[in-house]
Amino acid sequence: MMLTERATIDSRNWRAGCMNEPDFATFARQIEHMQLLDGKLLSENIKSELAAEVDLLRERKGKIPHLAAVLVGENPASQVYVNSKIRSCEQIGFKSTLIRRPEDTSEPEVLDIIQSLNEDPDIDGFIVQLPLPKHINEEKVTLAIDHRKDVDGFHPVNFGRMAQGLPAFLPATPYGIVEMMRRYNIETSGKHCVVVGRSNIVGTPISILLSRKGYPGDCTVTLTHSRTKDLPAEVRRADIVVAAIGIPQFVKADWVKEGAVVIDVGINRIPDASKKSGARLVGDVDFDAVAPKCSYITPVPGGVGLMTVTALLMNTLKACKKEIYQ
Numbered sequence: 001m002m003l004t005e006r007a008t009i010d011s012r013n014w015r016a017g018c019m020n021e022p023d024f025a026t027f028a029r030q031i032e033h034m035q036l037l038d039g040k041l042l043s044e045n046i047k048s049e050l051a052a053e054v055d056l057l058r059e060r061k062g063k064i065p066h067l068a069a070v071l072v073g074e075n076p077a078s079q080v081y082v083n084s085k086i087r088s089c090e091q092i093g094f095k096s097t098l099i100r101r102p103e104d105t106s107e108p109e110v111l112d113i114i115q116s117l118n119e120d121p122d123i124d125g126f127i128v129q130l131p132l133p134k135h136i137n138e139e140k141v142t143l144a145i146d147h148r149k150d151v152d153g154f155h156p157v158n159f160g161r162m163a164q165g166l167p168a169f170l171p172a173t174p175y176g177i178v179e180m181m182r183r184y185n186i187e188t189s190g191k192h193c194v195v196v197g198r199s200n201i202v203g204t205p206i207s208i209l210l211s212r213k214g215y216p217g218d219c220t221v222t223l224t225h226s227r228t229k230d231l232p233a234e235v236r237r238a239d240i241v242v243a244a245i246g247i248p249q250f251v252k253a254d255w256v257k258e259g260a261v262v263i264d265v266g267i268n269r270i271p272d273a274s275k276k277s278g279a280r281l282v283g284d285v286d287f288d289a290v291a292p293k294c295s296y297i298t299p300v301p302g303g304v305g306l307m308t309v310t311a312l313l314m315n316t317l318k319a320c321k322k323e324i325y326q
């Protein structure tokens, strides 16, 4: 699988005509030691494990994990994300409920939906897809969710417990990243990790998780952001780079140390006339230039995004089994 994907990178550069033959030979040699962190393959493996657990739960306890998702408005990206979450639930035998409301739904109406999901004993966990329309206060919504059903891990109770190393629902994207590191046996102890971006859903929590005691953790972490002075110099010191900025192909090859592990969280749509849709997805890392320098790198698409959905499913199963809260 890894080899096939390596070959895909080779052929993409080859076909694009961006390299002559000697350059291609050098490129092929350089990437010989690089491995793609394959979010697609890993998610499929984890989903098979989850499906087996669902069978056991059904047999032994007569229970099936139930995830609900609330989608307000017509944001196209949100619709894609929610549909993929619902599809994944179906794939592994979870029950799922999608609650869709129009863009002009009022804040009290959304809070009422949350209240009823909090009180519904059949719902193990639920998410409210962000971003919400501007007239709805996201903080109020997040706080209204019962932290015992907060499978997105955004509630301050879960965030605080995570920071203290207590059992908690971890935010889905950082959870997906650490699970990926664990399953690929990425060495983290004593490594210097530079996180680019400090959002509450990605940058800040992954910086906490990788600096916690234990594996995957025990990193020395630098958390960078838009006010960081000389960002390229900071990134150059990293054994592990986590890029979560939201700017296409922002992290350049000359910022990255030879042999670094690069985790690209970004999902950005850029114009591409060669595609039927006129656009394609890229990450926050200049993948083609950076990949040959890395020991491991996540592709976009096919990397962290798929692991995020899988992490949400892992949290929902934990909620159903009451592994975190009684």
Ligand SMILES: NC(=O)c1ccc[n+]([C@@H]2O[C@H](COP(=O)([O-])OP(=O)(O)OC[C@H]3O[C@@H](n4cnc5c(N)ncnc54)[C@H](OP(=O)(O)O)[C@@H]3O)[C@@H](O)[C@H]2O)c1
Pocket: 173, 196, 197, 198, 199, 200, 201, 202, 203, 224, 225, 226, 227, 228, 231, 244, 245, 246, 247, 265, 266, 267, 268, 284, 304, 305, 306, 308
């Ligand atoms: N793969 C997934 O499942 C997944 C999940 C969530 C998000 N994403 C993607 O990940 C990316 C980041 O998302 P997010 O929600 O974390 O973004 P966000 O809330 O917009 O935060 C972006 C962060 O990047 C920093 N930043 C912006 N410009 C910078 C610059 N020039 N130099 C250094 N830092 C800069 C910002 O710094 P300040 O704090 O100083 O403004 C901020 O901390 C987006 O592409 C998003 O679509 C993917």
